[in-house]
Amino acid sequence: MRLAWIALALLVPARAFADEPPPPPPESAPAPAPTEAPPPVPVHDPDSAADYRPQPMPKDIVIKVNRDRDTNNILLVGGIAAAGALLGAVGVYYNLDSRDAAAAISPKMPTSQPWTSAQQADYDRAHSSGVKAGVFYGLGGAALLASAVLFIVTAPGEDRTVIHPHYAIAPTRGGAFVARAWSF
Amino acid sequence: MRAWMLIALAACSPDIPSGSYECGPNAACPTGQACDGPTNTCVISSIATAFACDPGVEHDDNTPATGTKIPQLACVSNVFQTAGCLAANDGQDWWQLTAPTGCVAVEAKVIVSYPVAFEPLALALTDTTTGAQVATDTACKNPPPGGEDSRCITQTITSGDDYALAVKPLGMGDDCDGTCNFNRYTLSVQLDTP
Numbered sequence: 001m002r003l004a005w006i007a008l009a010l011l012v013p014a015r016a017f018a019d020e021p022p023p024p025p026p027e028s029a030p031a032p033a034p035t036e037a038p039p040p041v042p043v044h045d046p047d048s049a050a051d052y053r054p055q056p057m058p059k060d061i062v063i064k065v066n067r068d069r070d071t072n073n074i075l076l077v078g079g080i081a082a083a084g085a086l087l088g089a090v091g092v093y094y095n096l097d098s099r100d101a102a103a104a105i106s107p108k109m110p111t112s113q114p115w116t117s118a119q120q121a122d123y124d125r126a127h128s129s130g131v132k133a134g135v136f137y138g139l140g141g142a143a144l145l146a147s148a149v150l151f152i153v154t155a156p157g158e159d160r161t162v163i164h165p166h167y168a169i170a171p172t173r174g175g176a177f178v179a180r181a182w183s184f
Numbered sequence: 185m186r187a188w189m190l191i192a193l194a195a196c197s198p199d200i201p202s203g204s205y206e207c208g209p210n211a212a213c214p215t216g217q218a219c220d221g222p223t224n225t226c227v228i229s230s231i232a233t234a235f236a237c238d239p240g241v242e243h244d245d246n247t248p249a250t251g252t253k254i255p256q257l258a259c260v261s262n263v264f265q266t267a268g269c270l271a272a273n274d275g276q277d278w279w280q281l282t283a284p285t286g287c288v289a290v291e292a293k294v295i296v297s298y299p300v301a302f303e304p305l306a307l308a309l310t311d312t313t314t315g316a317q318v319a320t321d322t323a324c325k326n327p328p329p330g331g332e333d334s335r336c337i338t339q340t341i342t343s344g345d346d347y348a349l350a351v352k353p354l355g356m357g358d359d360c361d362g363t364c365n366f367n368r369y370t371l372s373v374q375l376d377t378p
Binding site for chain 2: 095098099101102105106107109110111112113114115116117119120122123126127129130133
């Protein structure tokens with residue numbers, strides 16, 4: 001569809017010629033010269049004729065407009081990301097709990113104290129909380145990764161408008177006519 | 185700050201070097217460690233050795249009549265201290281004590297201390313002159329340092345009488361289901377005026 005023509009005319013200044021110098025004086029008693037053959041008549045060649053029709057430009061103009069995410073998509077991706085962060089926070093809690101329990105029973109030197117059920121409880125808690133921390137870190141990381149993938153996969157499309165520019169140049173008396181057109 | 189967070193989050197596994205803890209009741213030790221018999225400490229399982237009584241402290245002392253004699257103590261004496269050992273399935277060790285004569289009144293203070301790792305021990309004081317058991321142990325007022333337990337007898341005794349002191353397993357089942365039904369001990373005896 002051709003919607004608009006925007007024309008820009010350029011009037012190329014007429015070709016100016018300088019004054020020709022005066023002809024040289026005729027030579028006296030010229031010898032009769034042999035007759036010369038007349039110049040050849042130009043033949044019209046359709047292949048070498050100038051084409052003034054509008055020609056397409058080598059590159060189109062593409063206008064991209066991204067669509068907005070809908071609310072449900074934002075809530076879904078954000079919810080999964082928030083769940084991942086929450087699971088990660090729970091993992092941190094268990095990590096710190098495990099660390100505290102481990103620190104309570106990790107001596108720097110001989111304690112001279114017996115290994116009692118209290119120490120064993122700390123030992124078990126350190127192990128148990130460490131496992132829970134790993135599980136929650138894993139779940140949280142998976143949720144964050146899923147939200148990132150979902151964010152990319154569910155990215156809304158874009159509206160593309162392609163404009164095909166054309167141009168034309170036509171000689172005019174004393175100049176040229178340049179025109180440019182866009183169709184979309 | 186970031187480094188601190190990494191360290192804080194990373195160190196969540198107990199790091200318990202070999203020999204850090206005394207063995208707990210029933211020879212309890214951290215995972216991967218075992219109770220070393222000679223030292224009562226938790227060590228790497230591969231280097232733990234079995235419990236064995238020192239031959240120098242084992243005697244033929246399984247009856248009051250054959251009990252090991254405690255040197256004669258004065259009416260007010262210093263603490264007499266000796267080591268003993270109850271091997272597996274050794275039911276009791278007997279010690280003979282003679283109350284000094286010429287005392288207005290005599291009180292015997294007896295303490296047996298032993299590692300908590302193995303079978304708990306008990307005391308009993310018998311007047312062999314009359315054949316009556318005159319005292320059994322109670323909890324001590326001053327508990328021993330960590331890794332040990334103790335039982336005490338504080339009993340007025342009759343001047344000039346012979347007594348037999350039994351050190352025997354408590355028999356409450358804290359013997360690793362029968363695999364640590366032994367223990368070594370330190371026996372302390374002191375006479376004083378009540």
